[in-house]
Structures are given as C-alpha cells and as structure tokens.
Amino acid sequence: MSLANWLSADSVAGRRWVVGAFFGLLALLGVALHRDYGVSWDESNNHLNGLVNLKYLASWLPKSSAIRHHPTFATTPDIRNFQDAHHGPLFEMAVVALNYVFTDHDSRSYFFLRHLLVFSVFLVGIWALFRLGTYWFRDWRWGLLASALLVLSPRFFAEGFYNGKDVVYLAFFTLAMYTLTRLLHRPSLKRAALHGLATALAIDIRVHGVQLVLFTAVGLALAYGSSMPPLRGRQLVRVGLLYLLMVAGGVLAGWPYLWVHSLPELLAVSSHAVRYPWPLTNLYLGKLLPVGQLPWHYIPVWMVVTIPVPYSLAAAVGLLWALFQGRRQRPLWTSETGRLAILMVLWLLGPIVLVMLTHTVVYEGWRHLYYVYPALLLWAVQGIQWVSRLGQSAGPLRVVSRLVLVAAVLETGHTAWRMVQLHPFQNMYFSFLPGPTAERRFERDYWGLSYRRGLEWILANDSARVVTVDTHLHFPLYNNLLILPPPDRARLRYLPDSARYYLAAYRWHPQSYLDSLGTEVHTVWAGDIKILSVFRRR
Incomplete structure (x- = not known):
C-alpha cells in the first residue's frame, strides 16, 4: 500500500496509527512538561x-x-x-x-x-x-x-x-x-x-x-x-x-x-x-x-x-x-x-x-x-478546506490559493517555534504585536506564573539561611511558594516593607518601577516582553 493510500480518508490502518501517535505523543508531552x-x-x-x-x-x-x-x-x-x-x-x-x-x-x-x-x-x-x-x-x-x-x-x-x-x-x-x-x-x-x-x-x-x-x-x-x-x-x-x-x-x-x-x-x-x-x-x-x-x-x-x-x-x-x-x-x-x-x-x-x-x-x-x-x-478548517479546493482548480486562483496555503503553513510553523521559545510562558503570546506595544497596551502575566521563576532565581543566587521577600500583592507570591521544594520553602520569609528582595510583576503596571525599590538584579522575560523584575534593596 502506498503512503497516499495509507493516509487516505478511507484507510482504517492509517487513521489508527496516525491518530494514536498524535494523542500518544501529546500525552507524553504533557507528562514531560507539567512540572x-x-x-x-x-x-x-x-x-x-x-x-x-x-x-x-x-x-x-x-x-x-x-x-x-x-x-x-x-x-x-x-x-x-x-x-x-x-x-x-x-x-x-x-x-x-x-x-x-x-x-x-x-x-x-x-x-x-x-x-x-x-x-x-x-x-x-x-x-x-x-x-x-x-x-x-x-x-x-x-x-x-x-x-x-x-x-x-x-x-x-x-x-x-x-x-x-x-x-x-x-x-x-x-x-x-x-x-x-x-x-x-x-x-x-x-x-x-x-x-x-x-x-x-x-x-x-x-x-x-x-x-x-x-x-x-x-x-x-x-x-x-x-x-x-x-x-x-x-x-x-x-x-x-x-x-x-x-x-x-x-x-x-x-x-x-x-x-x-x-x-x-x-x-x-x-x-x-x-x-x-x-x-x-x-x-x-x-x-x-x-x-x-x-x-x-x-x-x-x-x-x-x-x-x-x-x-x-x-x-x-x-x-x-x-x-x-x-x-x-x-x-x-x-x-x-x-x-x-x-x-x-x-x-x-x-x-x-x-x-x-x-x-x-x-x-x-x-x-x-x-x-x-x-x-x-472548526470554521478555520472549513476555510482551509475551501482554499484547498481552489488550489485544485485552473487559472490564477490555483496559484494564489497555493501561495496562501504555503504562507499559512509557514506562519503556523513559526507559531510552533515561538511556543518552544516562550516555554513555560506561552500564555504571554501575542500574535502580531511587538513586545513593547503589548507591554503598554495589554495586561501581561495576569496569572502570576513568573513569580516561581523569580523565587527560584533568588534561592539559587542567595546562600543565606533565611531569605526575605516582598511584593505588592502577596497572593501570587504565596501560591508559587507552595510549588517549591520543602527545603526552599523553609528558607523564604514574607516580610512586607523591609524584605531584602522585592518581586515586581507587571499586572496593572505597564510602566517601569521606581529606583527606590532597589537594584534590579534579575528579569524574567517571555520573548521580548518583561513579565517580572527582582529588586535587591540592600
């Protein structure tokens, strides 16, 4: 059986293997990335x-x-x-x-x-x-x-x-x-x-x-x-x-x-x-x-x-x-x-x-x-299907439709590559906006996921037995503290107003932070979008 026949709409074997491989690999990807x-x-x-x-x-x-x-x-x-x-x-x-x-x-x-x-x-x-x-x-x-x-x-x-x-x-x-x-x-x-x-x-x-x-x-x-x-x-x-x-x-x-x-x-x-x-x-x-x-x-x-x-x-x-x-x-x-x-x-x-x-x-x-x-x-697939049919016709529409499909495939491939680059902050994906524009006009990491990376960096770069941290709203800080290993959690202390480190997120805060927070020693980026800054006060 040729590859074309194996992948045809009527091929039971092709459907079983391709669909099984797709969902099997997706399940393995979930196991590999969920942490x-x-x-x-x-x-x-x-x-x-x-x-x-x-x-x-x-x-x-x-x-x-x-x-x-x-x-x-x-x-x-x-x-x-x-x-x-x-x-x-x-x-x-x-x-x-x-x-x-x-x-x-x-x-x-x-x-x-x-x-x-x-x-x-x-x-x-x-x-x-x-x-x-x-x-x-x-x-x-x-x-x-x-x-x-x-x-x-x-x-x-x-x-x-x-x-x-x-x-x-x-x-x-x-x-x-x-x-x-x-x-x-x-x-x-x-x-x-x-x-x-x-x-x-x-x-x-x-x-x-x-x-x-x-x-x-x-x-x-x-x-x-x-x-x-x-x-x-x-x-x-x-x-x-x-x-x-x-x-x-x-x-x-x-x-x-x-x-x-x-x-x-x-x-x-x-x-x-x-x-x-x-x-x-x-x-x-x-x-x-x-x-x-x-x-x-x-x-x-x-x-x-x-x-x-x-x-x-x-x-x-x-x-x-x-x-x-x-x-x-x-x-x-x-x-x-x-x-x-x-x-x-x-x-x-x-x-x-x-x-x-x-x-x-x-x-x-x-x-x-x-x-x-x-x-x-589903409507997108309907549109792709219609454009694909035009690609089988004669005349200029055939060339145009095929160029459109090639461009769509290339852009989708680029999206997949951006997903890899953004990991684990794919939630900060903007389809066509440059990073600085997105920072000024739309909410950034409103889920607060970046706090985990900020805390992990502090723990890896400060050998003190107890490390004090502060932030504007403690909820995302507390949540991400809970996913750290128990020894790391034991080293961190939430100390409002006088902590050594201040984690500054950019939810509700499109502008830069004041220098009075301290020296910015670490930044978490999602592509070209800044989503968290770590300041050291002393």
Missing part, C-alpha cells in the same frame, strides 16, 4: 473550593468516620459561609480526592498532580474536537487538523496545564457538543442520556454550561422530522425529557452547594456569575478600565491579538464560505451539514454577541469565552 509551570493566581482558592465541598460530603458520613475528622477540614470553611461555593466544584473535588490517594500530601506534589490532571482533561477536549471535526468534514484528517490547531495555540497550550476553570470548561463543553451531534445524527434514549451527562459535567464546572440546554433545544428543533432515522413527535418528547432529567440529576449529583439550598438557587448562581462583583481593573489599549466600563470591542480585540493570525483569517474565510453556501441552499436546516453549521455558528458567535450586548462581566483577556475557540477552529 514546568508556576501556580496561577486562582489555584489555591480553587483547591479550597474542592475542600469545602468534600468537607460537606464528609459531614454525611457517620460521626465515627476518620475522614470526617481529618485535620485539613478543621480550618476549611463551611459550605454555607464560603463566598465562592457557587463555582462549579466537580473537577476540584476530584483533584483533592486523587491528591489524598496518590501523593504525599505536600503542596508541591498537589500542584504537580493538579497540572497533570488539568492537561488530561484538556486532552479529552482535544479528542472531542477531533471527533467533531471528523464527523462534520467526513474525514479524520480534517478532524485531526482541528485538534492540531488547538494544540498549536500558544495560550491554550500553556493554560491547558493550570487553568482548571476555563480550559476544563472548554474541554467538557466541546465534549457535550460532540455528544449533541451524535444525538442529532441518530436520536436514541441512550444517546440522550449520554448527552445529558456530558451537559451536566459542563455545568458542574461553570454554570454557564446551561446554554448547552438551549443549543440542544435548537438542535432537536432543527432535526425534527429530518434525522436518520427521522425524529418524530413522540420520540422527540421522550428524548427531550430523558435529556433534561439526566442534566438535572447530573448537576445535582456533582454540585453539593445545591444540596444545601435548592434547585432554584441555580438561577441566583447564574445571575451572580453574569454580574460577578470583581472590584479590579483591566489594562486594555493602554488604559486601566473597571470591568463595568469595558467597551463592546474588548473581546474581539483580545481574540485578534492572541489567536495566531492564520487561524483567525481561515475562520473568517470559512464563515464567509458558509454564508455563500447558505444563500444557495434554502432552507439551510434541510440538510444535516446545514444544521450542524447553524449550531457551529451559534457556538462561536452567540456567546460573543451576548457578552457584547449585555456587558457581562469579563476580565483577564477573553478567558471566560475560551469555550468558543474550538468552534472557531
């Missing part, structure tokens, strides 16, 4: 969320149970008094439970395990995107391209190790969209139940996952009478009711906060999530703006400057191609491909337009809308 990243701003509080919910579960056990009296729970808040209990706790509970089973309970071990688990869930999302792309384009190679583009998205790759909220939600949302396509293709009670559980998983990570119920309703309405086999009225009712029952049951089972209160509390949780009282500001286009005063273009601009340019352009081409095809085929929902295209458009544009119109609270870039990114990549 390289610092601890992000939210991770300690996310851990506390898991502890709070597990403490509540333990309270249901007999009083004689040892776990109920575990020392950790003595300082853990009660779920009724925990201000962040409205955040979906399912992933956090799983991480805490696995930590108790598989580690030595040291904070360093916990964060290493946590980062590996976040990447594992991210891997599930990459697989779900592969399956979605394979189904939509009827070719596993296009599906694998969509997955590869997600891996070669620098910010997502980095956050795929430590962002237990947005990336984990992206993964489960993508999985739910895949189970929805399976349900719409061949409706059955089994597939309805599976999709209901997938929807519940997403909601148990972020309450915004309830929009999957709306997507499902739209999909079932479009598929009514048109599925293979046809979806009729009585079956539609049975499928819909079972789906809703599985969603409700799954959400309640994975969210102990709702056990304490009631199911209507979910509505209050949704309102709180939309109008989250975040009191800080965002650096956007060189101005520090409160979250309530962000302009309508905040999300689109952040997307443009952080997504590789070929992906954005290809997605725009794909959407334009779909618009052209939609005008030729009316009504669009009469075909399975058309119905799926409608859902993909809603997935990508619906949440973005909603945020722009309702001024929903967002901050720290566009991370709250990361879950729309797989849809953008």
Whole structure:
C-alpha cells in the first residue's frame, strides 16, 4: 500500500496509527512538561473550593468516620459561609480526592498532580474536537487538523496545564457538543442520556454550561422530522425529557452547594456569575478600565491579538464560505451539514454577541469565552478546506490559493517555534504585536506564573539561611511558594516593607518601577516582553 493510500480518508490502518501517535505523543508531552509551570493566581482558592465541598460530603458520613475528622477540614470553611461555593466544584473535588490517594500530601506534589490532571482533561477536549471535526468534514484528517490547531495555540497550550476553570470548561463543553451531534445524527434514549451527562459535567464546572440546554433545544428543533432515522413527535418528547432529567440529576449529583439550598438557587448562581462583583481593573489599549466600563470591542480585540493570525483569517474565510453556501441552499436546516453549521455558528458567535450586548462581566483577556475557540477552529478548517479546493482548480486562483496555503503553513510553523521559545510562558503570546506595544497596551502575566521563576532565581543566587521577600500583592507570591521544594520553602520569609528582595510583576503596571525599590538584579522575560523584575534593596 502506498503512503497516499495509507493516509487516505478511507484507510482504517492509517487513521489508527496516525491518530494514536498524535494523542500518544501529546500525552507524553504533557507528562514531560507539567512540572514546568508556576501556580496561577486562582489555584489555591480553587483547591479550597474542592475542600469545602468534600468537607460537606464528609459531614454525611457517620460521626465515627476518620475522614470526617481529618485535620485539613478543621480550618476549611463551611459550605454555607464560603463566598465562592457557587463555582462549579466537580473537577476540584476530584483533584483533592486523587491528591489524598496518590501523593504525599505536600503542596508541591498537589500542584504537580493538579497540572497533570488539568492537561488530561484538556486532552479529552482535544479528542472531542477531533471527533467533531471528523464527523462534520467526513474525514479524520480534517478532524485531526482541528485538534492540531488547538494544540498549536500558544495560550491554550500553556493554560491547558493550570487553568482548571476555563480550559476544563472548554474541554467538557466541546465534549457535550460532540455528544449533541451524535444525538442529532441518530436520536436514541441512550444517546440522550449520554448527552445529558456530558451537559451536566459542563455545568458542574461553570454554570454557564446551561446554554448547552438551549443549543440542544435548537438542535432537536432543527432535526425534527429530518434525522436518520427521522425524529418524530413522540420520540422527540421522550428524548427531550430523558435529556433534561439526566442534566438535572447530573448537576445535582456533582454540585453539593445545591444540596444545601435548592434547585432554584441555580438561577441566583447564574445571575451572580453574569454580574460577578470583581472590584479590579483591566489594562486594555493602554488604559486601566473597571470591568463595568469595558467597551463592546474588548473581546474581539483580545481574540485578534492572541489567536495566531492564520487561524483567525481561515475562520473568517470559512464563515464567509458558509454564508455563500447558505444563500444557495434554502432552507439551510434541510440538510444535516446545514444544521450542524447553524449550531457551529451559534457556538462561536452567540456567546460573543451576548457578552457584547449585555456587558457581562469579563476580565483577564477573553478567558471566560475560551469555550468558543474550538468552534472557531472548526470554521478555520472549513476555510482551509475551501482554499484547498481552489488550489485544485485552473487559472490564477490555483496559484494564489497555493501561495496562501504555503504562507499559512509557514506562519503556523513559526507559531510552533515561538511556543518552544516562550516555554513555560506561552500564555504571554501575542500574535502580531511587538513586545513593547503589548507591554503598554495589554495586561501581561495576569496569572502570576513568573513569580516561581523569580523565587527560584533568588534561592539559587542567595546562600543565606533565611531569605526575605516582598511584593505588592502577596497572593501570587504565596501560591508559587507552595510549588517549591520543602527545603526552599523553609528558607523564604514574607516580610512586607523591609524584605531584602522585592518581586515586581507587571499586572496593572505597564510602566517601569521606581529606583527606590532597589537594584534590579534579575528579569524574567517571555520573548521580548518583561513579565517580572527582582529588586535587591540592600
């Protein structure tokens, strides 16, 4: 068998080996790199969320149970008094439970395990995107391209190790969209139940996952009478009711906060999530703006400057191609491909337009809308596919399309090389902005990962038995202290105002620091962007 035949769309052997190698190597890459990243701003509080919910579960056990009296729970808040209990706790509970089973309970071990688990869930999302792309384009190679583009998205790759909220939600949302396509293709009670559980998983990570119920309703309405086999009225009712029952049951089972209160509390949780009282500001286009005063273009601009340019352009081409095809085929929902295209458009544009119109609270870039990114990549593949077809035509378009594809491949290769250069700060990737421009106009290391590198440098270059450190806000300093080896943690002391070393990050601080902080003895760079300075005071 020739290589071309082995890699054809119909080659079972080629698909098995190539796909297996892709995901196998990706898993090995995750194992190799998961120890390289610092601890992000939210991770300690996310851990506390898991502890709070597990403490509540333990309270249901007999009083004689040892776990109920575990020392950790003595300082853990009660779920009724925990201000962040409205955040979906399912992933956090799983991480805490696995930590108790598989580690030595040291904070360093916990964060290493946590980062590996976040990447594992991210891997599930990459697989779900592969399956979605394979189904939509009827070719596993296009599906694998969509997955590869997600891996070669620098910010997502980095956050795929430590962002237990947005990336984990992206993964489960993508999985739910895949189970929805399976349900719409061949409706059955089994597939309805599976999709209901997938929807519940997403909601148990972020309450915004309830929009999957709306997507499902739209999909079932479009598929009514048109599925293979046809979806009729009585079956539609049975499928819909079972789906809703599985969603409700799954959400309640994975969210102990709702056990304490009631199911209507979910509505209050949704309102709180939309109008989250975040009191800080965002650096956007060189101005520090409160979250309530962000302009309508905040999300689109952040997307443009952080997504590789070929992906954005290809997605725009794909959407334009779909618009052209939609005008030729009316009504669009009469075909399975058309119905799926409608859902993909809603997935990508619906949440973005909603945020722009309702001024929903967002901050720290566009991370709250990361879950729309797989849809953008699917449209990017659609655009690439269309340009590839032009490359097979005659005339000038053939030459132009092939030049465009070559340029896109080269730029994607350059993105991959930049990922290697930026490691482990791929979260500081800007698609086309020069470093000095990005420093002045956009927020830098808002996750606080660079503090780990700053602390490690201080410990390696100061032999004192006790080393004192200070910073403006202690949270990222404390978080990254927890991932250091125990002997190193024992040497460091947080001493406000009079410490020997001052770690100066550039979140909310686009300008340089004053000389009064001391002598700048070390700088952490992400490419040509300065993200942390270490000052020595005496």
